[in-house]
Amino acid sequence: MSNASQSDTTRPGTTVLTGAEIIWATLEGEGVREVFGYPGGAILPAYDALRKFPIRHILVRHEQGAAHMADGYARASGRVGVAIATSGPGATNLVTGIATAMLDSVPIVCITGQVSSKVLGSDAFQEVDITGITLPVTKHNYVVTRAEDVAPTLREAFRVAQSGRPGPVLVDITKDAQQGTAAFDFTAAAPKPYRPHPMLRAESAAITDAAALIRNAKRPLILAGHGIIKSGAYDQVRTLAERMQIPVASTLLGLGAFPATHPLSLGMMGMHGEAWVNHAIQQADLLIACGMRFDDRVTGTLATYAPNAKKIHIEIDPAEINKNVKADIALIGDLRQVLEVLLPHISTVNESPWLRAVNEMKGSASVRDIKNIPDSGHLYAAHVMHDLWRITEGKAVVATDVGQHQMWEAQYYKHNEPRSLITSGGLGTMGFALPSAIGAKVACPEKEVWAIAGDGGFQMTACELSTIAQENLDLNIAIINNGFLGMVRQWQEFFYEKNYASSPILSPDFVKLAEAHGIPGATVTTRKQVEAAVAAARSRKGPFLINFLVEKEDSVYPMIPAGAALHEMIRRPEHDPLLETASDS
């Protein structure tokens, strides 16, 4: 808060500032260097004060983008992302982004302007009850009507967003609270310390029981979830897996938590998971669920889910225990802490017949290399993902949208690093890729970032191309263009007799669209062109867009129809030239 108006100094560390200044001073104190936002009347006092603070404001083109950017920022870096919007329509435009962060437990703080406290509740111009609207999609939210409450509330919002099971927090600040003045003392505004959920429980008896189950299991499996990334339990999970030679299956959001190229890694489970992973789950006699919540997309029908397995559920949110799948042992707490207590009870084994059996399943169900498939002239999305992975050496941060390409990415781009896949798993929000990639790039400028979107989802937030241009962000965009809302078309093919109702979608020439923003691009129609285009994108400093025109009516395999059992997968037809999935290079 280097050069803010310092009108009065009443005691050391205390300065009298306007509420607007206190917003930025508090963000600065919380370590925030970048925010994503869009101005408007009710938040203008804050924007007016921004110039006095060393905070970079990225002007978005739609507030949904601001929330997704804050979300991508948080997922890529582990720091809290911040989105700012004005009252009324600015605030309501945030809602999809907030819900996206809520469902995936991502720590973001959204600040909205609000009409003056004197007219609250009077349907004043651009007044909307945004705390009411966002109540079920925020971890918590606040209305601030006085300048002196700005700092304590914002600081508490940061604490709430990050602690326990993280999530989005919204702070609605009235215009008069921004215009009023108050003494600012960052330290004194510290929130009460985090109170762990009172139902956290991992007693030593449960730990010993869990260790005994693990030691005695013949066919154990680790289910690796997002919680591993949230709690930073990579080493602990890896140690557990390696000591007992336990194969590891990942949820979509767990990808990257355990290195995909590790010999114990099986790949993704669930609706579009690898066949051998789902079979392994059905055959396992013990599931060790680490920071995952048995979402319906990973269990299939619960009646037949993992019928032979005991379940150890390690999870920080007590409300998740026994919600979908009954746990035989629940260890409720921070995953890393729980595993640190558990690991001393786990000895080392050298040999696991079960692991051999699983690897055999893998060997027969997949062909291990799609690199050498003859180039038929057709461009498959799977090829694009595989080639992207190969060319970027698996080191890029990839933000995906929602649909077929998202599943192909998850199957073919092997994530070895945590926080290298940014995707909307819980809400499945189309339009997420481009803005979340922007957030990731702003958070991690040193990283190579790719946004991968379908032709449908890309158009939902394509306006953010302009943000990329204005900020000259060095990120690459891959559009997997199949002329359809692909995943919808696939469901229509499988379950609605190919009645392609409203799934064919017309798109602009994406390369020209990019050019209109001053962003160069290339269109790729055959596999031979992939490498050169990707190389062009990577070598250019600044944004680049590739329009991949892929096979129009390709489907993601395997697929468990909604409501079917995990092992009842629809497999790729034999005559189809493309292989199902590939487990490594």
Next chain:
Amino acid sequence: MMHTFIALVEDKPGVLTRVASLFRRLNVNIVSLTVGRSERIGVSRMTIVADASPTASHRIMASLYKLENVLDVDDVGQASCVVRELALIKVAATPKTRSHIFELAEVFRARIVDLAPESLMIEITGVESKIEGLLQVLNESEDRILEVSRTGRMVMRRGQHTSRVLDAMRVPATEANQAEEEDPDASTALMAEESGL
């Protein structure tokens, strides 16, 4: 089945909505809900009776605790406790037909708290079944019930248990609170509770 939860919550605007919204989201019907001040300044006590599956209790408690404004939750399902409800019942009665209602009130240990030419008002406290019993008898004796107002269930555990609101649980230590804690009796009660945890 019926579950009874006691939730100690911060006394702030919007907290009731958050609690109610949680039950709405879980698609659980709230049968009764009473809210009032507790023994602590700034802390309200809610007694929530909800109709949910036998296994729902854990999830409801865990979800209640996730609300930032909720300080303490108790499921008094199986515990030994005192349960009370208060009801005001207005019955149509003329001077001629009053007397048997007076008798009924006596049997139910209820009180007549208002008398008008055309009606009278009964006040009754007790467990729900007692109140329902009186209502049933009134109905069966063809007295016309004009109005009923019931508070819903209030519950308190018997014996030593105190509501576990500690300063550690983010309750602002107001001056009144501090005074209370300096009171030797109050602080021993607090200690006893802590050691019982």
